[in-house]
Amino acid sequence: MKMIYQQMLGFFMVIAFTILLLGFSFARMTKSFVYDSTWQRLEKCSDSLIQQSLIVNDKSESNVSFNTQTLKTSESLLENQSVHFTLFNLKNQVIFPNNGLSTKITKKDWEHLKRDQIVRKVSSRSAKLENGQTRPAMIEVLKPYYYKKKLVAAVVAGSFISDVNSNVDKINRNLLTGLGIALIMSMIVSFFIASRLNRRVAKLRSAANQVANGNYDIRLPSKGRDEIDQLIGDFNHMTDSLQKADQEIERQEERRQEFLADAAHEMRTPLTTISGILEGIKYDVIPAESRDQSLDLMTNETQRLIRLVNENLDYEKIRTNSIQLDRRHFNAYDVLSNVIEQLANKAKDAKDELILHSPKDLPIYADYDRFSQIVINITTNALQFTENGKVTITGERGYNETIVRIADTGIGMTEDQQKNIFERYYKADASRRSGKYGESGLGLAIVHQLVKQHGGKISVSSKLNEGTTFTIILPDEQQGDDKESGTKQPDEIQTKDGEL
Template identity: 50%
Template sequence: MKLIYQQMIAFFVVITALLAILGFSFFHVTKTLIYENTWNQLEGYAYSLKTQSMTIERGANGKQTFTLDIGKLQTSELLLRNQQVHFTIYTTRNKVMYPDQGYQSTISTSDWKKLESGQIIRRKSDLGWRGPDKAKVQNQQRMTDILAPCFDQSGQLVAVISVGAKVSSLQESFTKIQRNLFYVLLFSALLGVAISYLLAHYITKRISKLRNATRAVANGDFDVTLVDHKRDELDDLANDFNQMTSSLKQSNEEISRQEQKRRQFMADAAHEMRTPLTTINGLLEGLAYDAIPEESKEKSIELMRNETRRLIRLVNENLDYEKIRSGQIELRRTTFDAMNVIHNVAAQLKKKAQSAGDTIEVAGPTKLPVFADYDRFVQIMFNITQNAVQFTTNGVIRISAERGYKSSILRIADNGIGMDDEQLKNIWERYYKADASRRNTKYGESGLGLAIVQQLMEQHGGKVEVISKPNKGSTFTLIFPDEKGK
């Protein structure tokens, strides 16, 4: 069964049940009010009969005499008969004083006792008869009546007035009310069907929009969005859906970006390895066919060694990067003197810097404690300083160090070629080279140095920042936090 019909049935059942409860309650209350009004009216008639047509006189001997004004009673009987109201006056439980041929009913012993105590008896349906012949069933009638007691001055019950209206008259009123109520309920039920359909259609329409949007996402369209009016749970669901599509879109874009990186990585790695392999292969073929002069063989062998070392270094750096990135390398951090490492790195790269016409300067305190893994700290400083030498010609590379707030701060600055904003965004990517013309330079040719630096700094819980301007140079700032609790 479709959701719209399920919703319609649910709404219709609720509306119908509510209408039935309200209808039953209304009919019950109306019926009770009709009986109350009828009884009150009958009590009014009984009171009028008592005050206008009945007298109790005291004789000379002190005895009280109960008399009826027959003329007034007949007049009252004629008036009430037109309203289908009948009355009877009893002097005892089984003795009728007036009228002889009127409506009569039996008063039970318990009711008579209640009358003697002054209570007015109200009866919804009492079976009585017309005339003295109680055997004539065809004369039986059902009446709604009241029994009102009449007392003398001494408080003695002297008469009981029974005033009743035909139950059939009340039943006609009840039937009219039921009929009218049925028409109202029928109209309300039809209206409920229409309202149920509109409500179900409204809800299912919103759900259909969500379903169509879900299908669009399943087909790869992550730009679909739903309107969120912030009114109910469906709007909350629409908001969650929008967040989901946004996350899926970002994930899809990230997957595409990572796939592009993977392809670029494979291309760059193939390019980096192809050059030394081509060189080695050419030299080996030359040696195999004696195409290389005897005096050049030693130089060729040295060149092959250098290219082989380059391949080994490229493979090792790739493995090192993956281990660092995946957290497979365990850092053994201790506190040691960073200035000693800086001077050693400067000494190692001095010859390479001089070959490029560069000068390496070191500035800082005599000692500077740093909390880091010693070997990885050396690797970080060496990679960045070597990178500065690579992109600086006839310039100055300045390594400075200082204490920061609960940290050690080191800076490597050069006045080389520098980088623009676009290049700064990509320098941490593997195989990225800010200067493509230096792809085959002697130092830092793999393009992995800065990527390794970034990963190692993250492992240390530190930060690496870079400021650079084209043709002005670059400054790398390294911040190593102190050991916690110190």
């Protein structure tokens, strides 16, 4: 069943039940109210009847009688108001009117009357009279009258139930009409409420469809009033996340394409050089004296190609956790001093001072080769982006960890650049395509993955034109470390601005 019908059915059931309950109790109330006021009216009529017709005999004050003429006048007056009365003496004889239409007062009722109690009665069934006629159902009041504390008469005043009930019916009919109108009105209102809800759900549905078709720009207005608004809020949140993820994928794709273009460009130059030299050799056009130089050039270019391909493969392997780290304890000082030696020429080329500050004994728990790779990558960058400056490698022990800092006084980076440097193919300055050291934009991405695999942290702090400092923290061996796997995930990787 459609939601709108379900809602309307729900509304209808609640409203109909309420109206039924209300109508029922109101009808009962009306009936008892009308009966009550009829009895009161009958009592008043009988009081005034007695007051007007009572005659006290002068000689003996205890003897009273009733003026028949007054009673007759009252009878015709009261009949107009649909009130019928009968006056009884103590012997249960009808004093007035003597037309045989009155029933006798029962013994039980006399007992009440003698105790000065008023009896209110509803004789619902039609009663047979002494003269054979049937008396219709009546609502009656039996009231005793005392003179000088002596019961002198009893009046039975009554109205036909049909007359009273016709009043009740009239009220009930009005009530029914009112409730019917209320029911229709509430159905109309509930239809509008239900259809409004449905419209909102339909909007949400069509928005969800659009998202499914790849439109992540869609947002729905939410006033935060009810659960649907909350759902809309969640929906907007979801599209936000999807949009961000989509943008990230696009960004990665752009980077990938950029890299492919870069790689193609990078590869084309050495390949052209190699191809030229090979052709020269084939047709023997290279002079003997420059043969060695050409072969050296070919070797260099081939190595450059191999390095480019290797770096990519390496990155992929680390990223997909398919390399095994051989973590062990060794002295990090040895590695750091080796790096200084290895990069001495590069430092000389850049006219940089390369300094090492480290205790001679600096224990570390890491993969020897990968740790060297990390330090070489970062130090190479430092030398690459620093001219006539200083590059300082500092090694120290922290609490259950080894800390290595590589600081330079080079060109530095903006905050924005710092956020991106660990991403694959990122180069802060895209115009530097083919520098001396390769510049594929993979170095720091590899470093990042390697530190992550070691369960360590890497952070960067830098100021444009002042210099950059990279800090690497590698934890000591912990209980339960799995030497074999080497694929433990890190706690976190940090940049200066916070977590990556």
